[in-house]
Amino acid sequence: MKKRILISDIARDLGISVTTVSFILNDKSKEKRISEALTKKVLNHIKKVGYKPNQLAKSLRTGQTKILGLLVEDIGNTFFSNMAKQIEKNAYEHGYHIIYCSTDNDETKTKELIQLFYDRQVDGFILTPSEGLQETIQNLINNNIPLVLFDRYLPEVETNYVVSDNFNGAYEATKYLLAEGKSQKVGFFSLYSNQTQMRDRLEGYMKAIDDHKSQAYIKKINMDEKEEEAISLIHEFLVENRVDSVFFATNYLAILGLKAIKKYGIKQPKIFSFDEHTLFGLHEPRISAVSQDIHTLAKEIVSSLVREITEKKKTTNKIVVPCTLKIRD
Amino acid sequence: MKKRILISDIARDLGISVTTVSFILNDKSKEKRISEALTKKVLNHIKKVGYKPNQLAKSLRTGQTKILGLLVEDIGNTFFSNMAKQIEKNAYEHGYHIIYCSTDNDETKTKELIQLFYDRQVDGFILTPSEGLQETIQNLINNNIPLVLFDRYLPEVETNYVVSDNFNGAYEATKYLLAEGKSQKVGFFSLYSNQTQMRDRLEGYMKAIDDHKSQAYIKKINMDEKEEEAISLIHEFLVENRVDSVFFATNYLAILGLKAIKKYGIKQPKIFSFDEHTLFGLHEPRISAVSQDIHTLAKEIVSSLVREITEKKKTTNKIVVPCTLKIRD
DNA sequence: TTGAAAGCGCTAACAA
DNA sequence: TTGTTAGCGCTTTCAA
Numbered sequence: 214m215k216k217r218i219l220i221s222d223i224a225r226d227l228g229i230s231v232t233t234v235s236f237i238l239n240d241k242s243k244e245k246r247i248s249e250a251l252t253k254k255v256l257n258h259i260k261k262v263g264y265k266p267n268q269l270a271k272s273l274r275t276g277q278t279k280i281l282g283l284l285v286e287d288i289g290n291t292f293f294s295n296m297a298k299q300i301e302k303n304a305y306e307h308g309y310h311i312i313y314c315s316t317d318n319d320e321t322k323t324k325e326l327i328q329l330f331y332d333r334q335v336d337g338f339i340l341t342p343s344e345g346l347q348e349t350i351q352n353l354i355n356n357n358i359p360l361v362l363f364d365r366y367l368p369e370v371e372t373n374y375v376v377s378d379n380f381n382g383a384y385e386a387t388k389y390l391l392a393e394g395k396s397q398k399v400g401f402f403s404l405y406s407n408q409t410q411m412r413d414r415l416e417g418y419m420k421a422i423d424d425h426k427s428q429a430y431i432k433k434i435n436m437d438e439k440e441e442e443a444i445s446l447i448h449e450f451l452v453e454n455r456v457d458s459v460f461f462a463t464n465y466l467a468i469l470g471l472k473a474i475k476k477y478g479i480k481q482p483k484i485f486s487f488d489e490h491t492l493f494g495l496h497e498p499r500i501s502a503v504s505q506d507i508h509t510l511a512k513e514i515v516s517s518l519v520r521e522i523t524e525k526k527k528t529t530n531k532i533v534v535p536c537t538l539k540i541r542d
Numbered sequence: 543m544k545k546r547i548l549i550s551d552i553a554r555d556l557g558i559s560v561t562t563v564s565f566i567l568n569d570k571s572k573e574k575r576i577s578e579a580l581t582k583k584v585l586n587h588i589k590k591v592g593y594k595p596n597q598l599a600k601s602l603r604t605g606q607t608k609i610l611g612l613l614v615e616d617i618g619n620t621f622f623s624n625m626a627k628q629i630e631k632n633a634y635e636h637g638y639h640i641i642y643c644s645t646d647n648d649e650t651k652t653k654e655l656i657q658l659f660y661d662r663q664v665d666g667f668i669l670t671p672s673e674g675l676q677e678t679i680q681n682l683i684n685n686n687i688p689l690v691l692f693d694r695y696l697p698e699v700e701t702n703y704v705v706s707d708n709f710n711g712a713y714e715a716t717k718y719l720l721a722e723g724k725s726q727k728v729g730f731f732s733l734y735s736n737q738t739q740m741r742d743r744l745e746g747y748m749k750a751i752d753d754h755k756s757q758a759y760i761k762k763i764n765m766d767e768k769e770e771e772a773i774s775l776i777h778e779f780l781v782e783n784r785v786d787s788v789f790f791a792t793n794y795l796a797i798l799g800l801k802a803i804k805k806y807g808i809k810q811p812k813i814f815s816f817d818e819h820t821l822f823g824l825h826e827p828r829i830s831a832v833s834q835d836i837h838t839l840a841k842e843i844v845s846s847l848v849r850e851i852t853e854k855k856k857t858t859n860k861i862v863v864p865c866t867l868k869i870r871d
Numbered sequence: 872t873t874g875a876a877a878g879c880g881c882t883a884a885c886a887a
Numbered sequence: 888t889t890g891t892t893a894g895c896g897c898t899t900t901c902a903a
Contacts, residue, residue: 266897268661273895605895
């Protein structure tokens with residue numbers, strides 16, 4: 214943490230030019246045929262005095278900031294905060310840092326944030342796109358900004374994405390609930406949202422229902438409304454349809470469901486939720502979940518993005534990561 | 543997202559010099575006595591063509607990056623992810639961005655991260671210090687790097703911090719458990735940690751116990767061990783001491799406690815936890831909590847830091863934010 | 872194999 | 888009231 218040392222200090226100390234130091238620093242000793250002895254000497258001296266290049270100057274010159282912009286729906290949600298943690302870890306291993314923001318699924322805010330990060334010259338974007346973002350994203354692509362979508366994608370936009378296998382996750386979960394006569398009526402709660410992950414989960418549910426020649430009971434909730442309102446809607450649905458099991462499309466919906474059950478003191482149906490939550494193993498009765506593979510998702514996201522940044526050619530990786538069922542009876 | 547425009551483009555378009563544009567851009571029209579007409583004209587043109595200054599060049603020149611480094615213990619923990627969200631929001635309102643990392647309470651990793659962020663020229667640090675960091679922090683202070691600690695502080699280091707009133711939170715919670723003969727024996731679970739927040743919570747518990755002339759039952763858990771091990775220790779303690787209520791020093795300890803109770807099928811004592819968790823309102827029986835005021839904490843953290851950055855004089859704000867008890871019977 | 876010097880885009884001291 | 892220009896610290900072309 215001593216006083217900042219410059220590359221010119223190193224050059225002066227050793228009686229050589231900054232060019233040579235710069236070449237050595239950037240692993241170009243071989244290419245520029247700098248003697249091994251000198252290379253070693255410079256490297257040693259740099260380590261000894263603890264020289265660290267000024268990243269700003271470097272970035273200004275090279276146009277690379279080694280910073281990735283991460284826009285998630287809500288960093289306060291356990292799924293996203295755990296994802297953020299893993300993404301950050303993987304990025305760090307590739308020599309990148311993360312600047313992040315929560316979008317709250319707000320289209321305008323997201324657009325502003327993208328512009329802001331773009332102005333800050335992030336090397337690439339990782340984002341959970343809210344609806345209506347096709348144009349903005351397409352714009353980034355047209356400008357050759359590396360990016361990868363996750364959690365959901367935009368069918369209209371041809372780009373990298375990493376998502377969970379939402380369809381099969383929901384399909385298997387629903388199939389499980391219907392198997393061996395475990396339950397006759399399986400309800401499904403989802404959101405008023407056309408995002409792909411929600412659509413796929415719904416389709417997975419429908420496929421299982423159809424396979425089983427069963428009837429669908431579907432209720433969508435508007436998350437912009439007050440929590441009380443949502444809870445009361447869930448209660449109503451449960452009472453009216455008398456489903457004996459329920460599949461919630463997200464963990465926060467499941468939590469609202471539990472609140473409804475508790476508040477109105479009704480009997481708890483068998484519950485399955487998309488996404489895990491600490492609560493699910495401890496609640497009585499316990500709650501099964503479709504678990505997303507956070508480690509693999511994060512790894513794929515970062516490696517796709519880094520690959521696109523380093524090999525400048527535009528690749529389009531569409532990666533679908535399987536989910537696992539955590540059955541808790 | 544059009545092709546990048548430079549300040550020199552603006553100057554050329556308008557037939558004036560870059561200096562004038564720069565002054566106007568940096569709100570120095572008044573100071574430099576630039577005519578209002580010209581100022582307006584420039585501002586309009588800038589808006590029209592969508593010019594955005596290159597932050598890197600600006601930063602290189604001014605030494606200000608408008609980026610704050612946030613180091614939290616674990617971004618995957620709800621308390622920290624919610625704090626991060628609020629901090630980010632407040633920072634954004636002050637025109638700052640956040641780069642963040644999780645320290646995992648690892649001394650070496652934290653030191654590396656601080657060095658890394660320092661090399662990236664963050665304008666200031668927000669951090670939850672792990673133990674053994676006195677020297678590194680003192681070093682930052684000696685180098686006039688603005689910083690603010692939160693969640694805990696280092697008694698040996700004279701610097702800004704924002705923490706919750708851990709002592710009174712724990713005191714009131716324990717007092718509540720002991721009041722009106724609610725319980726005779728109140729146990730306390732904490733961590734092997736000398737961090738101030740843990741120490742203060744312990745002292746709050748002790749004070750209440752002493753006030754009540756009751757006996758203390760204290761068990762510390764080592765979080766580096768496997769979860770199974772911790773759960774089994776908690777179980778042992780509960781069975782041997784037959785306490786009728788328990789106060790957990792953190793929410794993840796409380797969750798381990800619930801797992802122990804569930805796994806071994808023992809009767810649940812009355813439970814109080816420091817920190818909230820979604821689970822606590824839904825679990826049966828419900829669990830009371832000492833709730834930290836995340837909004838106020840975040841606001842104070844950011845405003846202290848921004849104040850220190852802008853007024854360069856070294857202030858030392860020591861802010862203690864009250865907690866509230868969420869009683870759930 | 873190495874060095875001199877231009878230039879990345881901006882701010883601000885100094886000059887006019 | 889506005890313009891000229893040095894310089895922030897680094898990379899890299901071109902020359903030696």
